[in-house]
Amino acid sequence: MIEVKSLVKIFADGDNAGVKAVNDISFTVEEGRFYTLLGPSGCGKTTTLRCIAGLEKANDGEIIVAGKKVYSARDGTFVPSYRRPIGMVFQSYAIWPHLTVFENVAFPLRVGKQRLGNEAIRKKVRGALEQVELGSYEERMATQLSGGQQQRLALARALVREPKVLLLDEPLSNLDAKLRERMRVELRELQRRLRITTLYVTHDQIEALSMSNVIAVMNAGVIVQEGAPREIYLQPKTKFVANFIGSTNQLDGQVVKVGTDGTGVVGTEAGEIACALLAGLSQGAKVVVVARPESIVLHRNKPPQNENLLEGKVGAAMFLGEYLDCTVEVGKSVFQTHQHHTLQIRRGDPVWVELPAGECMALPAES
Amino acid sequence: MSTVALPRAAKAGSYIPRDPALLVPLLGAGVLIYLAVLPLFMLVMGSFQAEVAPREFVYTLKNYQAAYASEYTYSTFKNSLIFASGSAALTFILGTLLAWLTERTNTPLRGIFVPIAVVPLILPGVLESIAWIFLLSPKFGYLNVWLKDLFGLQTLPFNVFSLPGMIWVHSVGQVPLAFLMMVAAFKSMDPSLEESAMMSGANTWQTFRRVTFRLLIPTAGSVLLILFVRTLESFETPALIGIPARLYVYTSEIFLAFNEYPPDYGRGGALAVGLLVLSALGVWLYTRSTKESKKFQTVTGKAFRPRQFDLGAWRWAGLGFLIVYFVFVVLLPFLVLLWASFLPFFAPPSWDGMQKLSLENYRYLAGFRPFWDAMKNSIILATLAATAAMSITSLVAWIVYKSRLPGSWILDFLAFVPITVPGIVLGMALILLYVAFPIPIYGTIWVLLIAYVTRFIPYGMRAASGSILQIHSELEEAAAASGASWWETFRRVTLPLLRPGLVAGWIYICIVSFREFSTSVLLATGESRVLSILLFTMFEQGQVTVVAAIGVLMIATLLSIVALFYKLTGRVGLQT
Numbered sequence: 001m002i003e004v005k006s007l008v009k010i011f012a013d014g015d016n017a018g019v020k021a022v023n024d025i026s027f028t029v030e031e032g033r034f035y036t037l038l039g040p041s042g043c044g045k046t047t048t049l050r051c052i053a054g055l056e057k058a059n060d061g062e063i064i065v066a067g068k069k070v071y072s073a074r075d076g077t078f079v080p081s082y083r084r085p086i087g088m089v090f091q092s093y094a095i096w097p098h099l100t101v102f103e104n105v106a107f108p109l110r111v112g113k114q115r116l117g118n119e120a121i122r123k124k125v126r127g128a129l130e131q132v133e134l135g136s137y138e139e140r141m142a143t144q145l146s147g148g149q150q151q152r153l154a155l156a157r158a159l160v161r162e163p164k165v166l167l168l169d170e171p172l173s174n175l176d177a178k179l180r181e182r183m184r185v186e187l188r189e190l191q192r193r194l195r196i197t198t199l200y201v202t203h204d205q206i207e208a209l210s211m212s213n214v215i216a217v218m219n220a221g222v223i224v225q226e227g228a229p230r231e232i233y234l235q236p237k238t239k240f241v242a243n244f245i246g247s248t249n250q251l252d253g254q255v256v257k258v259g260t261d262g263t264g265v266v267g268t269e270a271g272e273i274a275c276a277l278l279a280g281l282s283q284g285a286k287v288v289v290v291a292r293p294e295s296i297v298l299h300r301n302k303p304p305q306n307e308n309l310l311e312g313k314v315g316a317a318m319f320l321g322e323y324l325d326c327t328v329e330v331g332k333s334v335f336q337t338h339q340h341h342t343l344q345i346r347r348g349d350p351v352w353v354e355l356p357a358g359e360c361m362a363l364p365a366e367s
Numbered sequence: 368m369s370t371v372a373l374p375r376a377a378k379a380g381s382y383i384p385r386d387p388a389l390l391v392p393l394l395g396a397g398v399l400i401y402l403a404v405l406p407l408f409m410l411v412m413g414s415f416q417a418e419v420a421p422r423e424f425v426y427t428l429k430n431y432q433a434a435y436a437s438e439y440t441y442s443t444f445k446n447s448l449i450f451a452s453g454s455a456a457l458t459f460i461l462g463t464l465l466a467w468l469t470e471r472t473n474t475p476l477r478g479i480f481v482p483i484a485v486v487p488l489i490l491p492g493v494l495e496s497i498a499w500i501f502l503l504s505p506k507f508g509y510l511n512v513w514l515k516d517l518f519g520l521q522t523l524p525f526n527v528f529s530l531p532g533m534i535w536v537h538s539v540g541q542v543p544l545a546f547l548m549m550v551a552a553f554k555s556m557d558p559s560l561e562e563s564a565m566m567s568g569a570n571t572w573q574t575f576r577r578v579t580f581r582l583l584i585p586t587a588g589s590v591l592l593i594l595f596v597r598t599l600e601s602f603e604t605p606a607l608i609g610i611p612a613r614l615y616v617y618t619s620e621i622f623l624a625f626n627e628y629p630p631d632y633g634r635g636g637a638l639a640v641g642l643l644v645l646s647a648l649g650v651w652l653y654t655r656s657t658k659e660s661k662k663f664q665t666v667t668g669k670a671f672r673p674r675q676f677d678l679g680a681w682r683w684a685g686l687g688f689l690i691v692y693f694v695f696v697v698l699l700p701f702l703v704l705l706w707a708s709f710l711p712f713f714a715p716p717s718w719d720g721m722q723k724l725s726l727e728n729y730r731y732l733a734g735f736r737p738f739w740d741a742m743k744n745s746i747i748l749a750t751l752a753a754t755a756a757m758s759i760t761s762l763v764a765w766i767v768y769k770s771r772l773p774g775s776w777i778l779d780f781l782a783f784v785p786i787t788v789p790g791i792v793l794g795m796a797l798i799l800l801y802v803a804f805p806i807p808i809y810g811t812i813w814v815l816l817i818a819y820v821t822r823f824i825p826y827g828m829r830a831a832s833g834s835i836l837q838i839h840s841e842l843e844e845a846a847a848a849s850g851a852s853w854w855e856t857f858r859r860v861t862l863p864l865l866r867p868g869l870v871a872g873w874i875y876i877c878i879v880s881f882r883e884f885s886t887s888v889l890l891a892t893g894e895s896r897v898l899s900i901l902l903f904t905m906f907e908q909g910q911v912t913v914v915a916a917i918g919v920l921m922i923a924t925l926l927s928i929v930a931l932f933y934k935l936t937g938r939v940g941l942q943t
Contacts, residue, residue, distance in 0.1 A: 053848055054847070054848075055844050055847065055848070080847070080852075081844075081847040081848050082847050082848075082849075082850045082851055082852050083850075086848060087848070087849075088844075088845070088848035088849075090841045090844065090845055091841075092839060092841050094839065094841040094842050094844065094845035096842060096845075096846075096860060096864075097864070098863045098864060107846070107849055107851070107859070108849035108850050108851075111846075111849065111850050111851040111852070111855045111859070112849075112850030112851065112852075112855075113850075154845075157845075157849065158848075158849075161849075161850065167848075
């Protein structure tokens, strides 16, 4: 439904050398899927979205939306935003303050090519408002709605003319935590029900993981890894992805042995660690072993098995309700771990740190 | 399939109209150059010419010699300097004192004082001068007579026809401006800067001296500068008070050169160029100093209330000062005009004076043709100028701030050029332009319209830009993403959101056009006379009480126009 090919966008920077905000990226969003561009600020995700929306004009590449070429550098095509079959939700919601709730949603139906009669407009607007549960607020001024309601209003407006593609630019970032949780679920349900092709931009990995069919992690204008949420989380291909998605611990080392089934042994200053090896790593390669805080197990007494067992000292233990946030010093490294809250452990206690082999992974060190 | 091929270099967003609109900034630049730059060019050229509208260009410095090396040069310079600096100082002191009392102390009733302090802006400069002549004239001035009786003096204490008199009258008209600027400065002072000084052991006086005062210096400097420049450019007080007193400043000299027979355009032009340079320099310095003072800016976006100084028992003195100021400076001029308008001839107030009150002046005016012509001209000019200026500036502001078209910053610059041009200089420049070029608008109402629009475009730009900048670009992008073309977006989203700013700008320009004097005095002739000029000429001819009646009607009309416009477009209820 959305095809992006070799997109490049350069922003001029004072002197002539420009900044490549989007540096030759390509991806495809299939029909009915929820695709997320995830990355830190400045990685180019919003710029990419705006190029697809037609609010920015790219410098090179090609964009095809719903089978129609909307941008092509080669033949100079550029379809302006108002002719693209899109609906967009902005980060600030962009609700028009001088119009009522009804008129805000009716706007897309009143402009543009199709001329609908008043009756038809009223039906569609009511339908869209019902969908986001704002049906009873029709006559209010848009500014009289709360933040969460305005966000739903923006959604209704984006969907009212049943566009082929829905674009969302960090729509949840201005909501408080509880509301964000609720809206994540609601948005996902809505998208599934309507089966509308959706491109979502965010820097929040929880949003990305919980809502998407496919995540594309971006950094400095390029797509670093693309895949299903579980894949991105459990099998990061680079240090950056591992760090960005969830928190992670890192241990520098060198590959000592390469196994047959994607596993191997890495020698680190804290000892030898058996772990999964990213494909393509050979013996002697400089790597970094990543392990998620929730994978690491702390034992007060030395457990029977010996594999991946390190000696350490508890740095700090903070009770966070859901889990015990424990930092452990192992040699020169400091690990962050999440332990079950029943673990009786205190600052300064000696402890055995287990890194289960199946839950740590060695990634190339440079990335 | 509809596609648009735009040149690769253009960074335009999709909601830019297609190719024809690229002509729009060029057109805008053309209009602004015609209005703002061309007259100045002609002025400078003309000041070097031996005769106006010459067939061949003969360059000469004779005009500059006549302007700056004559026997009057020194006295004009001295008077202008004293007038401008005295007025700047007095205005600043009064304005700052009032602002301080209202914003930083616990003077009672200070809340209602703010709107009251701004009221004198409604009074045209000509009327302000006339009212103070009524009050402080050396023979009959009401205030003079009252003070003489009150203190048992031998002679009347004040003479308005003097430099101090000029300084007082002009200052009184400018205090609202200084007041507003200093209020803004006081409002934006972060109390924690003073509090931390006190925490470090400084007492009240030390805190004031080392922190408060220092923070205010940059603002004070720029306010004094702008007051100085504005006084130098003004002509109302120099015309009504200075000329009869034979105290001439630069603006009076320009007027007198023009008023000779035959008019000495050369000398007038040379004087005008000098004044223009001074004014431009002043505005440039002002812009630079306000940029500097941004460093001292202390507002961080968190709402806070500045510290109030507790004046103790002195706060009643503060209230007393406010009351005295209100009664004597704000109310009295209005009252004296109203009173004088009912008098058949000017005389000090007395009990039989009361009995002579009549509507004779008003009846006279009812049948007085020049009055109705002037009234008609003033209203037409004010409303047309406001409409034209706001239309031009809203389009220019959109181009400059929203269109991302290359080179649009030039339009911004051009739109602000007229602010450096004193009114009388513009008048002189337009004369030279239209006498030289045979477009037959000289002497008609249209040259006045061009003059007003040119002069007030900067104010329109400020109102329009302020409004446009507040419109988040995502509001327009959302319209584009919802299917609206550029025109539909402008009509349905941009324009309605601009409306409050445009209305405010319209009202302001309407008011200042109605009051305008220093440009009109050179350009308004015979049938194109406006009310402020009518006041001037009739006052000079001695018909002072009729003039008072005209003044009252003028103020009433102004208030009605503003009220009517506000009511018509007053759906400005954007509760955001």
